[in-house]
Amino acid sequence: MLLDKKEVDKVNRTSFKDRVGELKKDRNIFFWVAVILAVTTIYQSCSMREAVEASKRTSEVVWVKLLPDGSYKVSQFTPDDEQPIYTPTVNSLLSKYMQKRYGQHKETIERDYAEASVFMSPFLSGQFADKKGFDVAQKVVDIQADANAKRTDIEIKDIDHYDAIEGQFDDGKKPVIRTLITYKEITRDSQGKELSSVQKMMRLQWTLLPRSELSKQNLDWMNINPLGIQIIDEQPVQQ
Secondary structure, eight states: OOOOHHHHHHHHHHHHHHHHHHHHHHHHHHHHHHHHHHHHHHHHHHHHHHHHHHHHHOOOOEEEEEOTTSOEEEEEOOTTSOOOOOHHHHHHHHHHHHHHHHOBOGGGHHHHHHHHHTTBOHHHHHHHHOTTTTOHHHHHHHHHHOTTOOEEEEEEEEEEEEEEEEEEETTEEEEEEEEEEEEEEEEEOTTSOEEEEEEEEEEEEEEEOOHHHHTTSOHHHHHHSTTOEEEEEEEEOOO
């Protein structure tokens, strides 16, 4: 049966509109697929960049090996290992802190105070640097400028970890150790002659940094304070 020319034109126009509609629909789909793929690619690229930068800033926590003479050795260890804690190593590090913080040697005073600050909590470190507090920067200048600056040696006599309590910190609860340190403070003149020798006691409260914080420190920092000891309070004991 032959169709009328008008009917054929009508069918063709309808078919053409349908095909155009389908093409527009397909083109819209392809457009949104392309947008989604582009967004996904940008997100993955940013995530990979952040991961790379984070890996550059992060170092693995280190293994601390205690040596027979009471010293220690720092080396890398795998993420699955736990940080070992030895009492002799803790005592060695607390002794180092006391000697750096309360000793006075003109030749190394700037470095000594810098190392002592590595053991301090942000609060103690702030007091240490505060011009209205200890004012460490000015202390260094004064000592280095004094031709007759006295020398102070700290001899540790006893370290007693006498108590442990639970402390509340921003990153959660963790133990706080209370330690009593007995030491002798020996003062000498610039020629090395002993002027005085006084026995003193210092009460410390300290904790350990979490592993996540330790992993952010560089190797120089870790060589000074490999266990991540953080002293949160210190008070001299009146005798």
